[in-house]
Structure formats: structure tokens, C-alpha cells
Amino acid sequence: MHVFLPVIDCGPFLVEELKRAGIAATEDAMTGLIHAPALPDLPWLAFARQTLPEATEVKEASINAWADHIITRIAGILPDAQPWRLHLWPAYGEGKAGLHRCDLIRTALNERLKKRRRALLRSLEESASAFSSETSLVQAVLTGPDAGFVSVSAAPQPSQLRSLISPFLGGDVPHAEDKAAPSRAFAKVIESELRLGQQIESGQTCVDLGASPGSWSYVAIQRGAYVTAIDRSPLRDDLMRNPRLSFQQADAFKFRPQQPVDWLICDIIAAPQRSLDLLLDWLRERQMRRFIVTLKFKGSDEYHLMDALKELAPPLCADFRLTRLCANKNEVTAFGVVA
Structure with a gap:
């Protein structure tokens, strides 16, 4: 299953866009995420903010269990000597609880990598620059405290699917500010x-x-x-x-x-x-x-x-x-x- 994070208030438009591409997609009413059985042959989706290819549903009750699950998913898939990034964010609630939980999962993950897989920790990078052909991307989106999706895109997939997979967390780019500009355009x-x-x-x-x-x-x-x-x-x-x-x-x-x-x-x-x-x-x-x-x-x-x-x-x-x-x-x- 492939999971798409739609542009805000554009879930139905993304479903229609996928339908025109011959893909029967559905929108989860609770999370707003779009689920589809395939990626489009023409990989350009105007209303998808971010794509999680081959995403699997995860149900883990604890912080440590989430960290262990992610390590299990990436073990043997990500090359030790090549860069990879981790995008971890909540898709539930409006407060700081989800963000705090993601921070705790990331901390637990780093501690485990330090003990078990130092080479992977060394190649973990914090960047929003364009993907190189050697960059892998691991995405985990929490749809609740104990549920979510994990997607592992091994290199060179993020670079090859750069029209679908964003190097920005959740595909979101903060608005630039410049009061001297003629308009916000x-x-x-x-x-x-x-x-x-x-x-x-x-x-x-x-x-x-x-x-x-x-x-x-x-x-x-x-x-x-x-x-x-x-x-x-x-x-x-x-x-x-x-x-x-x-x-x-x-x-x-x-x-x-x-x-x-x-x-x-x-x-x-x-x-x-x-x-x-x-x-x-x-x-x-x-x-x-x-x-x-x-x-x-x-x-x-x-x-x-x-x-x-x-x-x-x-x-x-x-x-x-x-x-x-x-x-x-x-x-x-x-x-x-x-x-």
C-alpha cells in the first residue's frame, strides 16, 4: 500500500487525480491520509504534499517499541556507508503531544543505533536538500499515540521519485518572509x-x-x-x-x-x-x-x-x-x- 499526505483540504481532489490516473484511492476520514494500491505511471500529483511508498501499518504501544520497529524495518535495507534521512511526524491532534512523542521516538532510535548500528547512525543526516542518487528516506507518520505508518525508500528511489517524494518533512515548506517585497507572491x-x-x-x-x-x-x-x-x-x-x-x-x-x-x-x-x-x-x-x-x-x-x-x-x-x-x-x- 502507498500512502499520500494530501495538500490541506485537498484530499478529495487527490483521490480524483489518482482516479484519472487509473488508481482507485480512498481517503481515511480520521487521518485525512490517502491510501492507494499503486503509484501513478506518470508520477506527478499536484495535490499530494508527501508520498510514503510501500507503507506498512504499525501498531506499537510504547516509545521503545516504535524505535525497535523502525530499526527492524531498515536493518539490511539501508547501506551503512550511504546517507539516509528520517522523517518522523504526527498526523493527529492539534497540540504538542504528538510532536513530543515523535521526539521521544527519535531519541530512543538514536540510542539504539548508537549501541547496535553505529555505521547507520553516522550516515543519518539532517537535511532538506535535494536527494542524491545515494540518499535513502525513512518516513514514520503517527496517526495516533500507538498507531501509524512506516515507509522505507531505499536509494535511489527518493531521487528517482523526486516529483512525488519531498525532501521536506511532510512535504511542507515554511512561507518565506520579506516585508520589502511588492507582495507575498x-x-x-x-x-x-x-x-x-x-x-x-x-x-x-x-x-x-x-x-x-x-x-x-x-x-x-x-x-x-x-x-x-x-x-x-x-x-x-x-x-x-x-x-x-x-x-x-x-x-x-x-x-x-x-x-x-x-x-x-x-x-x-x-x-x-x-x-x-x-x-x-x-x-x-x-x-x-x-x-x-x-x-x-x-x-x-x-x-x-x-x-x-x-x-x-x-x-x-x-x-x-x-x-x-x-x-x-x-x-x-x-x-x-x-x-
């Missing part, structure tokens, strides 16, 4: 970069479509990149004066750069099909090397449009992601690296 760029494991860098070139009031251009300029901003309306005054920004009052859907750019960033307010077509056109024309593009929805009737993107975009990419970011509202963000 800048957080979508930061989160996309973190999930992708690449960021806009100094000296790179960016095209920002639908740029006004300028939050996405703001991030790129702060990094030292050169930005061509396209919109019908100008950006914030300080951005318009910045020497690394070139503003063009034009139709974002018709604009093309004279030569490929390092980043296409696009948070334009438009029907999702138009943004989807725009991204595919840029990908087919190889107009950019990396991209972050928001698909904005009204209601849920057009979520099925993403199925076409899952089929058409990945063959054009070296890395493709599609997810509702923590910073998204009724939006889904596509981001990745062009092949």
Missing part, C-alpha cells in the same frame, strides 16, 4: 526554488511574464540577475529604476526573447489553459533553461487540464515538477529544468 518563487534544488543566481537572465507589481522580478533582482519584465502595467517604482530590469509594455502571451534565457518565471492572471499552452510553447521552442509557471484556477472544474501537462511537458524536461505549493491559493505551480 514572491514566496512562490522561493518555495519552487527550494523544491527544485536550484535557484536564480547572479548574472543569470530571466523573463517575467505578467510581472506587475514585481514580486517575482524582485527576487531575481535581489539575487543579481537580469530581468526582462513583460506586462501591460509598470512594476513598482524602485524596480522600474533598477538597471538590471528591462520593462516592456506588451502582451505576455506573444512575447519571445531574442535568445534563450536562464529562467522563465510567470505568475500571470489568466485562464489555466492559456498558461498551460504558454508553458508548452516555450518548452517546445527551448526558449528557457528553467521555469516557474503558475496555473490559476477558479473552482475545481478545470483541474483535469493538468493531466495533459503531465504527459506533454516531462519529455521536454530534464526535471519536471507540478504541485500546489504551500504558498499557492487555488493555484498549481509547474517548475523544472528543460532537457
